[in-house]
Each structure stands twice: as structure tokens, then as C-alpha cells.
Amino acid sequence: MVQIANEFLTVEINPLGAELTSLKGNVSGLEYLWQADPAVWKRHAPVLFPFVGRSKNDQYTYQGKTYPMGQHGFARDRQFEVEESGDQKAVFLLKSDEASLAIYPFEFELRVSYQVQDMHLVVNYDVKNTATTAPMYFSIGGHPGFKVPMTADTQFDDYFVDYRPQKSRVKIPLQGAFINLNERTLAPTDVATDISHDLFKDDAMIYELKGQENVFSIRSEKTPHAISMKLSAPFIGVWSPHPTEGNLVCLEPWWGIADDVAATGELSEKFGVNQLAPQATFNANYEITVK
Numbered sequence: 001m002v003q004i005a006n007e008f009l010t011v012e013i014n015p016l017g018a019e020l021t022s023l024k025g026n027v028s029g030l031e032y033l034w035q036a037d038p039a040v041w042k043r044h045a046p047v048l049f050p051f052v053g054r055s056k057n058d059q060y061t062y063q064g065k066t067y068p069m070g071q072h073g074f075a076r077d078r079q080f081e082v083e084e085s086g087d088q089k090a091v092f093l094l095k096s097d098e099a100s101l102a103i104y105p106f107e108f109e110l111r112v113s114y115q116v117q118d119m120h121l122v123v124n125y126d127v128k129n130t131a132t133t134a135p136m137y138f139s140i141g142g143h144p145g146f147k148v149p150m151t152a153d154t155q156f157d158d159y160f161v162d163y164r165p166q167k168s169r170v171k172i173p174l175q176g177a178f179i180n181l182n183e184r185t186l187a188p189t190d191v192a193t194d195i196s197h198d199l200f201k202d203d204a205m206i207y208e209l210k211g212q213e214n215v216f217s218i219r220s221e222k223t224p225h226a227i228s229m230k231l232s233a234p235f236i237g238v239w240s241p242h243p244t245e246g247n248l249v250c251l252e253p254w255w256g257i258a259d260d261v262a263a264t265g266e267l268s269e270k271f272g273v274n275q276l277a278p279q280a281t282f283n284a285n286y287e288i289t290v291k
Contacts, residue, residue, distance in 0.1 A: 002082060002090045006116045009290070017076040018092035018112040020045040020144060023121060025225075025290050032227055032290045034145030040246030045144035046076035047112055049127075050104055052139040052272075053258025054177040055265070062137070062267040067103050071177070072143070074100065075110060089115040096130070106136040124285040125255075129276040136276040137267045139256020141233075142286060145248040146218060148195065148240075150225045156247060158222045160192040161238060164215040170208040172235075178261045179206065181271065192219075197245045204239035204250075206257070216251050224291065229253065231286040234272060253286045 001012045001021065012022035021044045023033040036044045051060075051073040059068050078100075080092035091113040096106065111126040129136035148159050163169070171187035172179050187207065193199070195218070209231070216236060217228040229251045237252035257272040259265075267273065276282050 002085050004086070004088050004090050004114060004116055006088055006118070008119045009116045009121060011114060011116055011121055013090055013092070013114055015080045015082055015092060017078065018047050018080040018094070019043070019076065020114065020121075020123070023288065023290065025119075028225060028291070030150060030225060030290075032146055032150065034147055034246075034248040034250075037246065040244055041145065041241050041248065043076070043143070043145070045142065046072065047125075048072040048139070048141040048143055048252075048254070048256075049075035049110055049125075050106070050108075050138040050140070052141040052254045052256040053179075056178065056259045056263055057265070059265065060267045060270070061265045062105060065105075066265075067105070069103060073139075074103070080112070083111065084113075088117075089113060106134075106138070107131045108136060108138070110140075119289055119291060121288045122285060123288070125283065127274075127276065127282040129278055129280055131278050133278055135278065137270070137273050138276065138282075139254070139270075139273060140282075140284065141252060141254035141256060143250055143252045144288065145250045146227045148218060148247055148249045149220075150227070151223050154220055154222050157194070157196045158220045159195045159218055159249075160220070161195060161249075162192045162217040162219050163189040164217070166190045172206040172208060172257075174203045174206065174258075175261050178259050178263070179257060179271075181260050181262075184208075195240075195249060197240065197242060200240045200242040203242070204237040204252070206235060206237050209233055209236055218249055218251070226291055227251075228289045229286055230289070233284065233286065253284075255284050
């Protein structure tokens with residue numbers, strides 16, 4: 001494990017998947033990150049790359065060839081190189097190789113960095129298309145799971161999701177594992193949403209953010225302790241396992257999304273996919289704040 005810390009936070013990251021595995025408040029003494037109970041959900045905060053969500057038939061087509069691709073891509077199960085490990089910042093690097101090119105025909109470098117700044121943890125993604133001639137198509141996202149309840153004297157349904165700015169947002173429903181763009185609705189996110197296990201009976205709640213800055217928070221009136229995520233992503237997923245119930249809620253910033261029910265499977269036509277020119281770099285980040 002790689003550890004970074006300051007006077008407020010102590011953070012641990014596993015080079016396997018460049019996955020955040022611990023987020024502790026030094027003042028509160030609380031562990032804010034879900035601790036990967038395999039009976040409920042075996043991960044902490046996987047990095048989703050080069051796909052977010054499911055592809056139809058777990059495959060996609062590019063330039064006339066069909067490739068297999070599991071849910072959320074392969075980076076979460078790959079060993080990253082520790083490129084930098086300082087007191088307050090760590091950088092992890094994954095490069096394309098023979099194994100990745102067999103299922104994803106793009107040359108790339110993916111850097112995932114973590115940096116503590118006061119009560120904030122900044123997570124940064126840099127994706128470089130290292131090819132010299134061809135564009136690269138990809139998605140990327142985070143999937144951190146947070147402990148809910150956060151304290152021993154509160155319960156799961158004591159908490160709510162708070163949205164800032166307070167306004168309605170477009171909600172994209174899931175039909176099985178896939179989004180249904182034709183059934184988008186306007187969600188009442190101008191007020192908080194009470195958390196319950198039944199809230200997730202239809203899987204994740206997915207909102208369009210259009211790249212504008214948003215803050216999603218998990219709070220309770222019964223404790224001052226809370227978690228907030230600031231992001232400027234196109235989409236966010238809010239998820240907890242169902243019908244299996246666990247004491248966690250995930251806030252998932254996404255630069256990409258699962259296939260639509262009407263998707264052709266052609267990667268270049270995929271809704272929400274990013275196109276990166278040869279030798280260009282894509283950057284995205286989000287910030288977690290705990291108290």
C-alpha cells in the first residue's frame with residue numbers, strides 16, 4: 001500500500017488498480033471509505049477505464065473488429081506502476097501493453113494521482129493517447145464507496161443526498177444494465193433525497209451534469225460528520241447494492257457511461273465517449289471532502 005497524509009487526512013492506495021482503500025479523518029478518527037466486504041461489494045473505489053458501465057453483449061466494435069470488454073473496463077484489475085510517492089501526493093501509471101491491445105486497440109498512458117489538501121482529497125486522471133496517427137476513444141470514471149452510516153450512533157436511513165446547486169437535473173434511467181436515453185426525466189434534485197436501501201431497487205441513480213461544477217454530499221441531521229464530492233463531470237452515478245444490502249453509498253463521477261439500449265456497439269458512435277487526438281492528453285478530476 002502507498003500512504004499519503006497531512007494533519008487532517010490519512011489516505012491509502014493500492015497499486016493494484018490504483019484503488020483508494022482508506023480515507024481516514026485524523027481529527028474525527030473515522031474511516032470514511034467502505035472496507036470491501038466481499039459478501040456485499042468486494043471493492044473500495046475502483047478506477048473505471050477504458051469503459052464505464054456495461055457494453056451490450058460485453059463487447060464492442062471498432063474499425064470492423066469486435067472486441068470483448070467487461071463491465072467498467074480492465075484498469076481496476078491491473079497493476080499500476082508507482083510513478084511518484086510523496087508525503088502528500090502519489091501518482092500511479094498504467095501503460096498499454098500486449099494484453100491490453102488484444103482487447104482495446106489503443107496505445108495509452110493512464111495516470112491516476114491522489115493528493116491531500118487540508119480536509120480534501122483530490123483525485124486526478126490524465127489519459128494520454130501515445131499513438132502518432134490514430135484517435136483514441138475511451139471513458140473513465142471513479143466509483144468510491146463511502147461508509148453509511150458514518151458513526152456508530154446513526155443508521156443507514158438517517159442520511160440523505162444533498163445536491164448543490166439546488167436545481168432539478170436530468171435523470172437517466174437504467175433498463176437492466178443499460179441506459180435508456182429516450183426515458184430521461186427531470187429529477188427533483190432541488191431538494192435532498194432521503195437514503196434508504198429501496199432507493200436503489202432500480203440500480204444506480206444517474207444524473208446528467210453537462211460538465212458543470214456540482215457538489216453531491218452525504219449528510220445526516222443526527223451527526224456533524226459528512227462526505228462531499230465536488231466534480232465537473234458529464235455524469236454522476238449514486239449507487240448502493242440491492243437487493244443485497246450494505247452500509248455504503250457510492251458517488252461515482254463519470255466521463256462516459258454505459259451503452260444505451262439502442263446502441264449499435266460501434267465504439268466511435270457510443271454515447272458519452274471521449275475522443276482524444278494523437279499525442280493529446282485528457283485531464284479530469286474530482287475532490288472528496290470529509291468532516
